Amino acid sequence: MTPFTVLQAVAAPLLLDNIDTDTIIRVEPLFSGVPREQLGPHALAALRFRADGSEDPDFVLNRTPYRSAHILLAGDNFGCGSSREGAVWALMALGIRCVVAPSFGDIFYGNCFQNGLLPVQLARAQVEALAHAVSRTPSSPVTVDLPACTVHAPGMAALHFALPARRREGLLRGLDDLELTLARSAEIDAFQARDAQARPWIYLKTKETP
Amino acid sequence: MAGRTLFDKIWDTHVVVDLGDGFSLLHVDRHLVSDPGSKALAALRQRGHAVRNPELTFATPDHTVSTAPGRTGHTANALRYLKDLRHETQTQGIRLFDLGQAGQGIVHVVGPELGLTLPGASIVCSDSHTCTHGALGALAFGIGATEFQHVAATQTIVLQRPRQMRIWFDGALPSGVSAKDLILHTIGRLGATGAAGCAVEYAGPAIDALDMEARMTVCNLSVEMGGRFGIIAPDARTFDYLRGRPYAPAEALWERAVTQWRELRGDDDAAYDREVRIDASGIDPQVTWGVSPQDVLGVGGVVPVPAGPAQQAALDYMGLRAGDPIAGTPVDWVFIGSCTNARISDLRLAADIVRGRRVAGGVRAWVVPGSELVKRAAEDEGLDQVFCDAGFEWRESGCSLCVAGNGEAVPPGQRAVSTSNRNFVGRQGPGARTHLASPQMAAAAAVAGCIVDHRTLEARA
Numbered sequence: 001m002t003p004f005t006v007l008q009a010v011a012a013p014l015l016l017d018n019i020d021t022d023t024i025i026r027v028e029p030l031f032s033g034v035p036r037e038q039l040g041p042h043a044l045a046a047l048r049f050r051a052d053g054s055e056d057p058d059f060v061l062n063r064t065p066y067r068s069a070h071i072l073l074a075g076d077n078f079g080c081g082s083s084r085e086g087a088v089w090a091l092m093a094l095g096i097r098c099v100v101a102p103s104f105g106d107i108f109y110g111n112c113f114q115n116g117l118l119p120v121q122l123a124r125a126q127v128e129a130l131a132h133a134v135s136r137t138p139s140s141p142v143t144v145d146l147p148a149c150t151v152h153a154p155g156m157a158a159l160h161f162a163l164p165a166r167r168r169e170g171l172l173r174g175l176d177d178l179e180l181t182l183a184r185s186a187e188i189d190a191f192q193a194r195d196a197q198a199r200p201w202i203y204l205k206t207k208e209t210p
Numbered sequence: 211m212a213g214r215t216l217f218d219k220i221w222d223t224h225v226v227v228d229l230g231d232g233f234s235l236l237h238v239d240r241h242l243v244s245d246p247g248s249k250a251l252a253a254l255r256q257r258g259h260a261v262r263n264p265e266l267t268f269a270t271p272d273h274t275v276s277t278a279p280g281r282t283g284h285t286a287n288a289l290r291y292l293k294d295l296r297h298e299t300q301t302q303g304i305r306l307f308d309l310g311q312a313g314q315g316i317v318h319v320v321g322p323e324l325g326l327t328l329p330g331a332s333i334v335c336s337d338s339h340t341c342t343h344g345a346l347g348a349l350a351f352g353i354g355a356t357e358f359q360h361v362a363a364t365q366t367i368v369l370q371r372p373r374q375m376r377i378w379f380d381g382a383l384p385s386g387v388s389a390k391d392l393i394l395h396t397i398g399r400l401g402a403t404g405a406a407g408c409a410v411e412y413a414g415p416a417i418d419a420l421d422m423e424a425r426m427t428v429c430n431l432s433v434e435m436g437g438r439f440g441i442i443a444p445d446a447r448t449f450d451y452l453r454g455r456p457y458a459p460a461e462a463l464w465e466r467a468v469t470q471w472r473e474l475r476g477d478d479d480a481a482y483d484r485e486v487r488i489d490a491s492g493i494d495p496q497v498t499w500g501v502s503p504q505d506v507l508g509v510g511g512v513v514p515v516p517a518g519p520a521q522q523a524a525l526d527y528m529g530l531r532a533g534d535p536i537a538g539t540p541v542d543w544v545f546i547g548s549c550t551n552a553r554i555s556d557l558r559l560a561a562d563i564v565r566g567r568r569v570a571g572g573v574r575a576w577v578v579p580g581s582e583l584v585k586r587a588a589e590d591e592g593l594d595q596v597f598c599d600a601g602f603e604w605r606e607s608g609c610s611l612c613v614a615g616n617g618e619a620v621p622p623g624q625r626a627v628s629t630s631n632r633n634f635v636g637r638q639g640p641g642a643r644t645h646l647a648s649p650q651m652a653a654a655a656a657v658a659g660c661i662v663d664h665r666t667l668e669a670r671a
Contacts, residue, residue: 017402018402020502022632026636046635051622077403083352106406107438110354111355111356114354166233178259178364181363181364181366182364187235195223
C-alpha cells in the first residue's frame with residue numbers, strides 16, 4: 001500500500017449527495033477482470049460520459065484544471081451502497097488520493113484505508129467552504145496534511161479533521177492489518193480454545209454437511 | 211454500570227484483542243463467500259497465506275451465475291468465476307454449495323436456511339447486504355476485498371465499534387402491508403444517511419409480529435439507510451425457525467445454545483445513541499420514484515416536486531413528472547427476486563396475487579428464487595406453475611437482475627418494478643429505471659401492466 005503523507009493538488013468539487021459505489025464503478029468492468037490500475041476509464045462513467053460514450057463537457061472532472069484533480073470534494077454519504085472495493089480502486093486509477101465529504105458509506109470508508117486513499121470527514125459547511133474557495137481559484141492547489149490532520153485551501157484558514165490514530169498511522173506508514181494480525185496468531189488460538197468451551201456449536205469440525 | 215444493548219453483548223463476546231480507540235480485533239464465526247470472492251481467495255493464496263479456518267468458511271456462487279432455466283446463459287465471466295471458485299474451495303478445503311445442490315443460492319438466503327446463521331454469531335461476507343443475517347440476532351456485516359483476505363487468513367477482523375440506534379415500531383402493519391413496506395417507509399423517513407455509522411436494532415410490537423423471513427427483509431435494507439449492521443433480538447420464532455436446520459446445533463447442544471440465546475437482548479437500561487419511534491399501523495404499500503431507496507412514497511401518492519437539481523436529475527432519469535400519481539405508471543419489467551425478497555414466503559405472497567391472472571401484454575416478468583432450496587420448495591407447492599400459467603418466467607436461483615452482473619439486465623430506458631434493494635442509476639442495467647416495491651406490489655404491477663396498489667385489484671372469480 002502506498003503511504004499517504006502530505007498531498008498538494010487540485011481539488012474538484014462534486015457536491016452531490018449519495019454517490020453510490022455502483023456509480024463510482026459499474027459491476028461489468030469489475031466482473032470482467034479489468035486490472036485495478038486500469039479502472040480509471042470506467043470510474044464515475046455514468047457521470048463523466050454521455051449515452052453515446054463521449055465525455056460530458058459539463059461534468060467537473062472533464063474540465064481543466066479539474067481533470068488533473070487528486071482531491072475530490074463530495075457530498076453526504078459518498079460511497080454508499082455496495083461493498084465493492086473496486087470503487088476505491090477506480091477512484092485511485094483516476095488519480096484521486098483523497099475524498100473530502102460530510103459523511104461516507106461505512107464499507108467504502110473502511111476500504112479507503114486498505115488502499116491508501118484518505119477519506120476526510122468535515123462538516124458540510126466546511127466542505128462547502130472548501131468548494132467555494134476552490135471555485136474561485138481552481139488551479140491553486142489544496143493541501144491535505146495527514147501528519148497535521150489539516151486541509152488547507154487558498155484564502156482559507158486550515159481546517160482540522162479527526163481520524164482514529166490507528167487509521168492515521170496505517171496510512172502514514174502504508175501498513176497492512178493482515179501482517180499485524182498474523183502476529184497475533186497465539187491470541188486467536190487462545191480465544192478460539194476458550195470460546196469453543198462457551199459456544200461449542202460455533203466450531204464446526206469438517207467441511208462436510210453434518 | 212449502564213446496561214448493555216444486544217449489540218454490545220455480542221460484540222463483547224467476540225473481542226480477541228482490544229486495539230484501543232474503539233477498535234477491536236473481533237472473531238469471525240462464519241465467513242460466507244460468493245463467486246467474486248474466488249478472486250480474494252486466489253490473491254491470499256498468492257500472498258502465501260492459507261485459509262485459517264476453512265471449516266468456518268462457506269461458499270456458493272450467486273452474483274454472476276446465469277439464472278436462465280437450465281443455467282443455459284452463463285457469461286464468460288461466470289464461467290471463469292465458477293471455475294476459480296471450485297478450484298479455490300477444493301484446494302483450500304472450503305465447503306462449496308455448487309449449482310444444483312441444496313445450499314446453493316444467494317448467500318444471504320442460504321446462510322439462515324442452512325442454520326449457518328445463528329443468534330449471537332458474527333458473520334461476514336464481502337457483500338453489503340450481509341446485514342440481512344442480523345434478523346436472527348447475529349452480528350453480521352459486509353466487508354471489502356482486502357478485509358476478506360484478512361478474515362480468511364486470520365478468522366478475525368479489525369473493526370471500530372459503531373454508534374447504536376434503535377428503531378422502535380409501535381402498532382401493527384395493516385393487512386396487505388409487508389416488511390418491505392415497513393423498511394422502505396422507514397428509509398424514506400430517516401433518509402439514506404439516517405443510520406450512517408450506526409448499528410441499527412429493530413424492536414417493538416410490529417417487529418415481534420414479523421416472521422423470520424420478513425425480519426430478514428427488514429434487516430437487509432439497513433445498509434440502504436447507511437447502517438452496516440441491522441439486528442433483531444432472537445425470540446421463540448427465531449429458535450423455531452432454526453431448529454433442525456443442517457448446521458444448527460442439535461440435541462443437548464441445541465438446548466445449551468438456546469439457553470444462551472435467550473439472554474441475547476438489550477438490558478432495560480441500555481442506552482442508544484439515537485432512538486426513533488415509528489407507528490407501523492399508518493404505513494401503506496410503498497414504491498420508490500427516484501434513484502435512491504430514500505426516494506419513496508405510498509402507492510397512493512404523487513411524484514414530488516424536485517427539491518433541487520439532484521432530484522430533478524432523478525426525475526429525468528426515471529422519466530417521471532412531478533405531480534403525477536405514481537399509480538398508473540406503465541411498466542415494462544417485473545423482477546421478483548434478490549436477497550431482499552426471494553424467500554419462500556415472498557414467493558407465496560406474490561403467487562397469491564398472480565394466481566388466476568395473466569401478466570399484462572408487453573410486460574416481461576421474472577421470478578428468481580433466492581436459493582435452490584427455495585426453488586424446490588416452491589415447486590413442491592406448485593408455485594412455479596402458478597407463475598408460469600400467468601406468463602412469468604420461472605428461473606434458477608441467483609442474484610440476477612438485482613445487481614445485473616450476470617449478463618441479465620433491464621434494457622436501457624425500460625421501467626421495472628423490482629423486489630430488490632437498489633434503484634441506483636444503472637443498477638439493473640445501463641439506463642434501466644427501477645421502482646422498488648414488495649412482492650405483492652411487483653406481482654400486481656405485472657398483471658396490471660402498471661404500478662398499482664395490489665389491494666385494489668378486483669376480486670377474482
